[in-house]
Amino acid sequence: MRVSAVALLVYACACGTALAQSYASRPLRLIVPFPAGGSTDLIGRALARKLGEGLGQQVIVENRAGAGGTIGVGALAKSPADGYTLGLGTVSTLGMAPVVRANPPYDSLAAFAPVSLVASAPFIVVVNASVPARSLGELIDLARARPGTLNFGSIGDGTLQHFAGESFKSLARVEIVHVPYKGVAPALIDLLAGQVQIGFDILASFQLQNVQSGKLRALAVLGPTRVALLPSVPTAAEAGLAGLDVNAWFGLIAPKGTPAEIVARLNAEVRKAVVSAELREAIATQGLEPAADSPQEFAEVIGTEMARWAQVVKTSGFKAE
Numbered sequence: 001m002r003v004s005a006v007a008l009l010v011y012a013c014a015c016g017t018a019l020a021q022s023y024a025s026r027p028l029r030l031i032v033p034f035p036a037g038g039s040t041d042l043i044g045r046a047l048a049r050k051l052g053e054g055l056g057q058q059v060i061v062e063n064r065a066g067a068g069g070t071i072g073v074g075a076l077a078k079s080p081a082d083g084y085t086l087g088l089g090t091v092s093t094l095g096m097a098p099v100v101r102a103n104p105p106y107d108s109l110a111a112f113a114p115v116s117l118v119a120s121a122p123f124i125v126v127v128n129a130s131v132p133a134r135s136l137g138e139l140i141d142l143a144r145a146r147p148g149t150l151n152f153g154s155i156g157d158g159t160l161q162h163f164a165g166e167s168f169k170s171l172a173r174v175e176i177v178h179v180p181y182k183g184v185a186p187a188l189i190d191l192l193a194g195q196v197q198i199g200f201d202i203l204a205s206f207q208l209q210n211v212q213s214g215k216l217r218a219l220a221v222l223g224p225t226r227v228a229l230l231p232s233v234p235t236a237a238e239a240g241l242a243g244l245d246v247n248a249w250f251g252l253i254a255p256k257g258t259p260a261e262i263v264a265r266l267n268a269e270v271r272k273a274v275v276s277a278e279l280r281e282a283i284a285t286q287g288l289e290p291a292a293d294s295p296q297e298f299a300e301v302i303g304t305e306m307a308r309w310a311q312v313v314k315t316s317g318f319k320a321e
Helices: 005-022 039-057 066-077 091-100 138-143 160-172 184-195 208-212 262-271 276-284 296-314
Strands: 030-031 061-062 085-090 112-128 151-154 175-181 199-200 216-222 249-254
Touching: 030 039, 030 066, 039 061, 039 085, 039 112, 039 249, 039 262, 039 276, 066 085, 066 091, 066 249, 085 091, 091 208, 091 249, 091 296, 112 138, 112 160, 112 184, 112 262, 112 296, 138 216, 151 160, 151 184, 160 199, 160 216, 160 249, 160 296, 199 262, 208 216, 249 262, 249 296, 262 296
Parallel strands: 030 061, 030 085, 151 175, 151 199
Antiparallel strands: 085 249, 112 199, 112 216, 112 249
């Protein structure tokens, strides 16, 4: 007996509807690929609570830190594609790691089903208070006058902070020296002490009170608009250096092959979560803005970031170990 195409379509739609209605029937796991207490963890825990409320099931956060976040994200890639194991990806783990590492543990476009962005924030450029530069233009002039004498810190080789500095070097045509650290805390300690003079990161990493007290001086925002917490700090483009746009973002992902109906349900729950007071407050404390988009749009963001940073890596001459 021949089954018509219309009948098959009706059957597929009915199965998809049933799957979406039955999900979720047990607790979920959200892999956060960084240690507890950091920005990614705080966002992940707030998101987990809101997803749990929407899905009617507990969402358990599992911190799987190491190797710049690639251990946790790599574990997600190998997890069952049933909607019960999710992950919080970042621009570093999804947009950079696959193009920076010599043997990346996953391909971001092939290994995951993007669900939605959750939060984002532009990087800012700061200098130690002892640096005699009060604008981005003055910093560029200083670096050109003293090539190779100014340092910038990062949280490690091949990180977004590292290549934000490399992008600055290329666009501004200056020579500053990269100093990698093993995390945000030691990099900040040396920046405050003046052991390194320049930093590139989101505001939360530098801590607002350090900027407000004058220990660090914010020179520019590396995004299209100014940061609400620093309204007097211009964008890099406003300061005369167009093209220096570095944005940190966090997004929900699932293993490749997760049913489209489940991805759609999760996307709807993220959209509800990012307008909730609880999640918006958690995001705001990190100097971030809530963000939500479609799975297709999120996939495009990941692909664009991979292509962009692959070019920056090539230009910088960086060689992965």
